[in-house]
Amino acid sequence: MASSRTRPNMSLIAARLDVSVATVSNALAGKGRVSPDLAARIRAMANDLCYVPGMAGRALRTGRSYVLGLVLPDIANPLFPQIAQAIESSAAEAGYGVLIADSRNNVSTQTEVIGRLLERGVDGVVIVLRRGTRVADVGTPVAVIDSPSTPGNTVSADHWQGGQLVMDHLIGLGHRKILIIGNNPDSIVQNDRIGGMKSRLSNGAESEVIWVEKVEARHGPGCPLGLADYYRAGFTACSAVSDLTALRALTEILGAGISVPENMSVTGFDDLVWSPVVRPSLTTVRMDMATIARIAVEALTLAIERRAAGDDLPKGPVKAPPHHKESVPMSLVIRQSSARAMTTQRTNNGGYSK
Amino acid sequence: MASSRTRPNMSLIAARLDVSVATVSNALAGKGRVSPDLAARIRAMANDLCYVPGMAGRALRTGRSYVLGLVLPDIANPLFPQIAQAIESSAAEAGYGVLIADSRNNVSTQTEVIGRLLERGVDGVVIVLRRGTRVADVGTPVAVIDSPSTPGNTVSADHWQGGQLVMDHLIGLGHRKILIIGNNPDSIVQNDRIGGMKSRLSNGAESEVIWVEKVEARHGPGCPLGLADYYRAGFTACSAVSDLTALRALTEILGAGISVPENMSVTGFDDLVWSPVVRPSLTTVRMDMATIARIAVEALTLAIERRAAGDDLPKGPVKAPPHHKESVPMSLVIRQSSARAMTTQRTNNGGYSK
DNA sequence: CTGAAAGCGCTTACAG
DNA sequence: CTGAAAGCGCTTACAG
Numbered sequence A, B: 001m002a003s004s005r006t007r008p009n010m011s012l013i014a015a016r017l018d019v020s021v022a023t024v025s026n027a028l029a030g031k032g033r034v035s036p037d038l039a040a041r042i043r044a045m046a047n048d049l050c051y052v053p054g055m056a057g058r059a060l061r062t063g064r065s066y067v068l069g070l071v072l073p074d075i076a077n078p079l080f081p082q083i084a085q086a087i088e089s090s091a092a093e094a095g096y097g098v099l100i101a102d103s104r105n106n107v108s109t110q111t112e113v114i115g116r117l118l119e120r121g122v123d124g125v126v127i128v129l130r131r132g133t134r135v136a137d138v139g140t141p142v143a144v145i146d147s148p149s150t151p152g153n154t155v156s157a158d159h160w161q162g163g164q165l166v167m168d169h170l171i172g173l174g175h176r177k178i179l180i181i182g183n184n185p186d187s188i189v190q191n192d193r194i195g196g197m198k199s200r201l202s203n204g205a206e207s208e209v210i211w212v213e214k215v216e217a218r219h220g221p222g223c224p225l226g227l228a229d230y231y232r233a234g235f236t237a238c239s240a241v242s243d244l245t246a247l248r249a250l251t252e253i254l255g256a257g258i259s260v261p262e263n264m265s266v267t268g269f270d271d272l273v274w275s276p277v278v279r280p281s282l283t284t285v286r287m288d289m290a291t292i293a294r295i296a297v298e299a300l301t302l303a304i305e306r307r308a309a310g311d312d313l314p315k316g317p318v319k320a321p322p323h324h325k326e327s328v329p330m331s332l333v334i335r336q337s338s339a340r341a342m343t344t345q346r347t348n349n350g351g352y353s354k
Numbered sequence C, D: 001c002t003g004a005a006a007g008c009g010c011t012t013a014c015a016g
Helices: A010-017 A021-029 A036-048 A055-062 A080-093 A107-119 A159-172 A188-199 A212-219 A227-232 A243-255 A289-309 B010-017 B021-029 B036-048 B055-062 B080-093 B107-119 B159-172 B188-198 B212-219 B227-232 B243-255 B289-309
Strands: A067-072 A097-102 A124-128 A142-145 A154-157 A177-182 A206-211 A237-240 A265-267 A284-286 A325-328 A331-333 B067-072 B097-102 B124-128 B142-145 B154-157 B177-182 B206-211 B237-240 B265-267 B284-286 B325-328 B331-333
Touching: A010 A021, A010 A036, A021 A036, A055 B055, A067 A080, A067 A107, A080 A097, A080 A289, A080 B080, A080 B097, A097 A107, A097 B080, A107 A124, A124 A289, A142 A289, A154 A159, A154 A289, A159 A188, A159 A237, A159 A265, A159 A284, A159 A331, A177 A188, A177 A243, A188 A206, A206 A212, A227 A243, A237 A243, A243 A265, A243 B243, A289 A325, B010 B021, B010 B036, B021 B036, B067 B080, B067 B107, B080 B097, B080 B289, B097 B107, B107 B124, B124 B289, B142 B289, B154 B159, B154 B289, B159 B188, B159 B237, B159 B265, B159 B284, B159 B331, B177 B188, B177 B243, B188 B206, B206 B212, B227 B243, B237 B243, B243 B265, B289 B325
Parallel strands: A067 A097, A067 A124, A124 A142, A142 A154, A154 A325, A177 A206, A177 A237, A237 A265, B067 B097, B067 B124, B124 B142, B142 B154, B154 B325, B177 B206, B177 B237, B237 B265
Antiparallel strands: A097 B097, A284 A331, B284 B331
16 A cells, blocks of 8 residues: 555566566666566566656666756856756756756855765766856866866857957948947956957958946946947947847947947847847857757766776876867857948938938 | 775774764764764764765665756746746755756656656756646645746745736826736736736726737737837836846837837836846846745755655545645836836927937 | 664676 | 676664
C-alpha cells in the first residue's frame, strides 16, 4: 500500500523481474551486456513503474552530478534572458542541468556563490564576467564568457567586429558625422565595440564619443545628453554601444522633435527584447548567443570528461599554452528601421514635418 | 600525494582526528551531541582541509536535494530577470539552489522539463504560468506564480489593484479620456489589470480599450496603433498593460510630434529595466517580486518539510479546501515623468512647441 | 558524549 | 549473458 508513495528504484524493477540490480543498471544504461529481450522486458517494466533514475545515487557513485553552475554578475541585466536561455538549452542538450547564481557585481559575492555551487556538486561553472574582473582558480572546470580582450580562457562575441559592422552600415548609408554613445568608459566590451566602430571610419567620416556615465556625473542621473545640439552641429547618426543607450538616445531625439530616421539615424547593440517593438524599430547588432553557449558548454563538458578520465597532471613538458580564446562573429539586424540613407534633404529646423 | 587531488570527506576528518565519522557528522551538523571542544577541533580540521559537505551523499541518505526547480514559460520574457533574481535570492536564503528550465510556452515541453527536473531530484518546483495554462499534478510540491484569477494554488501580484492604482493616478491628474492599451486579449493578467483600471473610472471619465495583437492582425506586425488619431479625438492619456506596450506607444506618440507628458500622458506596468532610462522616464506599476518569491518559496519549503515528515495522507475528514491563494499588492512608481497633470492648455496642432 | 553499523540508489570491476 | 559484492559520502537510530 505504502509502496505507491515511494519512488520506484532499480531494486524494485529487479525484484519484479527476478533479476539482479546490476543487470537492470546495465540494461537501462544500454551498455549492451544484456540480452536484447531481457533488456526490453526491463525497459518495459521501468516504464510501467514510471521509474525515473535517481540522480543522487548516480552522482554519489560516479562523482558527477551532470549539473552546471551559471554565475551571472547581475541577473537583472537585460541581456541575461538571452544568455540564460542559450546556456540552458545547450546544457540540456548535453545532458546537464543548470543551477543559477547571482554574483551581484561583487567579487566577494562571486567567490561565495561559486562556493555554494561547488557544495551542490556542480561538475563545472559558466561565469559571465563584467568590467574586467578576473575569476580565481576554483577546483572545477570553468568557462568564461566575456570580451576577447579579457585575459584568460574566454568565449565571447567578437565585439570589435560588431562595431565594424555597424559603422560600415552607417558609412554605407552616407553618414559622415557620427556620434558614438558609450555608457561606461571602463567596460571592456563597450571599448571593444567602439574600437571596431572607429576602425571603419572612412571617406572623411568623423566621430565623437560621449559617455553617459560621465555626462550624468556632471548633470545628474537621467539628464539629457544634449543630442539636439549634436544634431544642430551636423551629426546625422548616433551609434550606441547598447540598445539600452540607443533607446535613451532615441526617445531624447524624438522628444526634441527631430525625426528618426529621416533626420537622425540611431543604432544599438544586443537586439534586446524591445528593440523590434519601438517605433521606428531599432537597427542593432546581435550576438550569436546560441553558438557562444554551445562552445562554452562543449569546452566545459570536454574538460569534465578529461578530469573524470584522470588526465589531471600534465606530466612531462607543458604542452599548449593554457589560454584558449574563441570569438564568435556578430550580425547586423536591420529593421524597419531606425537608420537610413542620407538621401533626403536635411531640414534645418529639426522639426517633425508631416 | 594523490590525496590532494581528491575532495576531502568526513572519513578523512575522522581519520585525522581519530574519531568516528558519526561524530564528525554530528559535530558539523551542530546537533549538540558532541562535546564542545571536540566539536571545535572537528570544525577546525574541516576548515584546514577545506572540507565542503558532499551534497550527493546527503541527498541520497535524506532523500532531499535542497534544490528547487524554476520553470519559466519563456526565459526571454523581459520580466524574467526580476522573477529569477527574486526566486534565486529567496531560495538561497532558505538553503536551496535553483535549477532553471524553459517551457517555451508549450504545454508538452513544460511536462517534459518538469520531468527532467524531477529526475535531477528537485524537492519542489516553482512554475510561472502564462495564458491560463494549468499544470498537471506532479509528484512533488509545486508553487504557481500567475494571476489570482488562475484556478488552483497561486501566489501573484494583485494585478487588479495595480490597475486601480494607475487609474486613480491618472484621474487624480485630471485626465478624463483615457486610452487603455492591451496586448493580448487572452491574457488573464492583462484582463485583470484592465478590469482594475476600468473599476476606477469616475467623475465622468471614460476609457476605450485597444489590443495590439488585434490591430496587428489587421494591419501587420509592427504597424502604427493610430495613437495620433486618439489624441486628435481628445484622449489625453494612454494606460498600457505593460512597459513593453507603453514603450511602443511612447515612441509612436513622440514620433508623431505629440509631446509627452505635456500633451499626452503614458503609463506602463512592471517597471522593466529600461523604464527609468527612456525620456521621459516611464510612470509604471511595480510588482513586489521579492515578497511574491518569498511567499512561493516559503510555501514550497513548508510543503517539503511536511512531506518529509510523512504527513502525506490526510486521514479522517478532509480539512481546509486545497486551494490557497495569496496576492501581493503592487505599487506605483512615479517618475520624472511620463504622466502629468492636465493643467497646461492643450495645444491643438499636436506639435512639439519649443 | 562517542562509536559501530546499516542503508539511501546507483555503477563498476570481477567472477561465473 | 548474468549476478554477488563493494563502495561513493552522508545521516540516523541504536548501543555503549
